[in-house]
Amino acid sequence: MRKRNYAQTADQPVRDPALAAAYVRMSTEHQQYSTENQLDTIRLYALTHALEIVQVYTDAGKSGLRLKGRDALKQLFDDVESGQAMYSTILVYDVSRWGRFQDPDVSASYEVRCRQAGVSVQYCAEQFQNDGSPVSNIIKSVKRMMAGEYSRELSVKVFAGQSRLIELGYRQGGTAGFGLRRQLIDATGSSKGELTRGTHKSIQTDRVILVPGPREEIHVVQQIYRDFVEEGRSEREIADRLNANGVLTDLERPWTRGTVHQVLINEKYIGNNVWNRYSFKLKQQRMRNEPAQWVRSDAAFQPIVSQLLFVAAQEIIQTRSYRMPDQEMLRRLKGLYEQRGYLSGLLIDEAETCPSSSAYQNRFGSLLRTYSLIGYTPSRDYQYLEANRQLRLMHPRLLNETTEKIHAVGGQVVVDPTTQLLRLNDELAVSLVLCRCHISGAGTKRWKVRFDLGLNPDITIAVRMAPGEEMALDYYILPAVDMHTPHLRLAENNQSNLEIYRFSTLDMLADLSRRSHYRRAA
Template sequence: MRGRAAAYVRMSTEHQQYSTENQRDVIWAFAESRNLEIVRTYADEGKSGLRLDGRESLQALIRDAESGTADFSVILVYDVSRWGRFQDPDESASYEIRCKQAGIRVHYCAEQFENDGSPISSIIKSVKRTMAGEYSRELSVKVHAGQCRLIRNGFRQGGPAGYGLRRVLVDPSEGMKHELRRGEHKWIQTQRVILEPGPCEEIATVRDIYCQFVEDGRTESEIAVGLNEEGKLTDRGTPWTRGTVHQILINDKYVGDNVWNRTSFKLKQERVRNPPAAWIRADNVFTPIVDRLMFEAARQIILARSYRLSDAEMLDALRRVLRRNGYLSGIVIDEAPACPSSSAYANRFGSLLRTYELIGYTPDRDYRYVEINRRLREMHPEVVMQAERAMAETGARVEHEAASGLLLVNEEFRVSLALSRCRPTNAGTNRWIIRFDNYLRPDITIAVRMELDARTIRDYFLLPAIDVHADLVRLGDYNEHGFEAYRYDDLAMLSHLARRVPLRGIPYE
């Protein structure tokens, strides 16, 4: 009787149109050699292996494997890197372990080792997972260097052209030039994109915006009102606002300069705003549609609005916007008349969130987690004391390590305690993210799941380090198989683990 298997394939970009087909060929051949029937295929096409987010097929595969109703007992993957190029190799290992805990084996069909759980296979997998992550890091460096070179050579790197400009596709090998419409992209990697002046009417409007702002002293809001009265629309087909006029007045591309790397999102990690020293720029590479003297004059006027205001005056202006609107956001600030831009506040005070704190404003939705996290930090010592008392009542000896914050129990094992806030999802369910102090190497992590009010404890997960190999774990309202075995309503199990049991002597004969 043939065994039943599921295949998982992934390709990094949509340009690798043959990648998943090649993977399937190898997987099918492997299945035939092992007398396996592939009953289901999970494919993530055009998905990066750096994160689990967005990889719906892999998430579905893990859910099906842990559901207990999967119609397969084996998962076939092309190689270790297809499982993921995670920067933390333990994350890649965790998904395989979850499948194994559900009773489903994983085979890597193109690898030269047997995934049989032997020490050799474990070592090779660990090395290959590390190599997969390192490949992404090296590729990121090379891609960044290539993009910097293209910027300095005058080629555009992503983003819409903007009002008054057009993206033009150029092919150096064929001497071809072709205007790209909104939503269109280059066809092959060797082609490049530049910016060129758009329709004469739009160019005239851009120049008029600068004239009104610099020579007539009109504000962005007043200019926007005039453009709307004339029936003119932005490049997105929307009415003009203070913010859209402001963007035209501060963007270097209107004087022919190419500026890139204002923000970065390397390796799918946190998006960061880079300081001006890290920006990549090339001046006078596009055909300008605004005179440089006019552009610099507009820039100085905008900078002067912030520079001549004291910190107190800037904050008072923000308080007036808050009273008028009832709430604040970057867009609300940019659209407010007689108020510095959101970027001016971020530059002056470090961030918008820090600025909000200075005027006593806490957003109800966007930054509610700040207050919740503060509340959890205040609760943490109290919950730790409860855990200490619970273990001490059983006769255990508990020491609080000052340097690490861990609890040393009976000089035998170390305990870390982490409070996790409840995060509602759009689907109406709840999520908890548990982060582990792996660098401190606790033997047990007590994950305390909080209710939505961040005051009430829902339950406890006692997670032994030997069974958890990731830096974080996402838990839901119900966690099939694996993790539910570690869930408890109180700390009774921790007390049970910490209790002192006398050894019974064995009589000699």
């Protein structure tokens, strides 16, 4: 009889060292990561290590960027931490199956949770032994960072591809909207029919465009614009009229002030293809992007509303709020907050007493800034959005400042419009990275440098921003040959091996790009 190597305690259940569970996850990335292929490798590992697999946890078609939606992994944690699981080992194909997190510590925490519950984790397709040795821990850390970097690089490539398709006039996701329909076309541009709600294209080379919908819906959209522009009706009055006539939205719901307002401000009704108003990259926080970041293609579709009527509607929307004094706009918003207990863009658009959310954004810079003026703090910390917005404003300014300094000393510099990399003298690729200032609870300042490894720059200029992200403190000119990790954390005072790269201005970069003339040796 096999002797158990540990005894049952009040805190630790007895687990059979010969029993194991398998966890497999597949998104949509490669066939090599199919759940069947993972299980084949895991079963072979179990056989060679005298382990019996008694349970398999499968997350098929699930992204590895966050825990949300991965029910099998949640169940695994519940079974292990509650003591219900009798197995002593969890077999995983490789480190990336836990997830491709931007923070590698998240993936590490999953393994720690299992170990603390008395269950070991073994990686069946990795070339190292997960034995807790310093070497295996270092390799695991590198693998976790590589997994996260893979997702980041893939996100950049996917975004570039989607942007290109938008500029070519193809629709990227989302419902068509009332009065419009999604039409499927093949690689030659020939129509393959209409895509109904909930259906998607099945051939990779097929594309989707927007086309006018049924005549009666087109008439309703055009009437909404005429009522708003020519008759002077409000969104609420238009919604009431539509509901009284039994007209439903494209989602088969009654019309509201907000849904009418969305019809009045959406450029797709004049044929423009606009994308990236909001972003949700790497499954992080959803955020509203500045108009300069939108990707667009004008006159991509057949319009169902005239350009003149659309522009008139936008002028009315902006004018009616700009007539209202700042204090009156804020007073009405504060009244809505006191009435409802919270605020959101949709709630503001639905309120008859307030201007639209876009009006507040245009007047005060952003909704977050508007909220701060009336003393409202969202339940979640959105301050990073304000900081990121400020960084987006500062980046082109610092980029121009850098190029001007280089030109001033006779250097040549070209900025890639897609990647924003600077090409110096047709020899060096330089990445300009703005680092947001993080202030800890203890009041210390920290900066995180994220290297653009996917772009392979020769030099990264890390700009440490002052609190508030309105000015640069200093510059770290970091050569790629000396940087060996995808991230670098900077404090207010750093070690000498980092301080040698710090400069108070960009003059050093300009000196590096200065051309020198040498006389030919005899």
